[in-house]
Amino acid sequence: MKDVEVKKQVARSVGLPQYTYLKSWMRSLTVLRNCCAHHARAWNQRYPAMPQLPRRLPFTWVDTQHIRPMKLYAQLCLLLYLEQSITPGSQIKDRLLNLLRTYPNTITRQMGFPRGWDTEPLWNTPIA
Numbered sequence: 315m316k317d318v319e320v321k322k323q324v325a326r327s328v329g330l331p332q333y334t335y336l337k338s339w340m341r342s343l344t345v346l347r348n349c350c351a352h353h354a355r356a357w358n359q360r361y362p363a364m365p366q367l368p369r370r371l372p373f374t375w376v377d378t379q380h381i382r383p384m385k386l387y388a389q390l391c392l393l394l395y396l397e398q399s400i401t402p403g404s405q406i407k408d409r410l411l412n413l414l415r416t417y418p419n420t421i422t423r424q425m426g427f428p429r430g431w432d433t434e435p436l437w438n439t440p441i442a
Contacts, residue, residue, distance in 0.1 A: 328399045329373045338366040339392050346389045358424040360384045365392055373398050376434040385426020394436055407437070 321333035330336050342365040349356050364383040368375075375395060381388050390410065397404045414420060422431070431437060 328396055329371060331368065331371070335366050335368060338364070339396070341365075342383075342389060343392060346386075357386060357420075359386065361386075361389065365389070371395065374435045374439050376431075376436045380428040382426045387422075387426035387428070387431065391436060411437070 318333065321336070325331070325333040325336040328336065330339075341363045342361060345361050345363045346356065348354075349359065349361075361384050365388060367378040367381055367383055367388065369378055373395060376391050381391070394407055394410075397406050414422070
């Protein structure tokens with residue numbers, strides 16, 4: 315997309331105030347997608363394309379103060395944020411939470427999950 319107005323429109327449609335956020339998020343999620351598609355290790359990876367993490371957003375979001383943008387947790391937060399605006403009623407959050415509950419010995423800290431991540435509104439508010 316070369317047209318800046320189209321970029322702005324798309325960003326606003328998913329609840330992002332600036333298209334530069336969407337651009338950095340898409341770059342980050344592309345790296346994650348490629349990692350998954352090529353069966354690479356995703357859980358304790360340091361991702362080279364780091365997303366811009368705004369402090370406040372119009373939809374349910376997280377406190378970005380303790381998020382390490384190069385880790386998986388940041389990528390998962392992006393996915394959940396976008397999912398709530400694109401596909402209301404999605405099951406992705408429940409599936410992620412069930413996966414983490416199924417494997418309680420998972421070291422979430424190595425994936426970049428900060429303390430108290432599960433109390434963040436993004437993670438405990440149902441996707442409408």
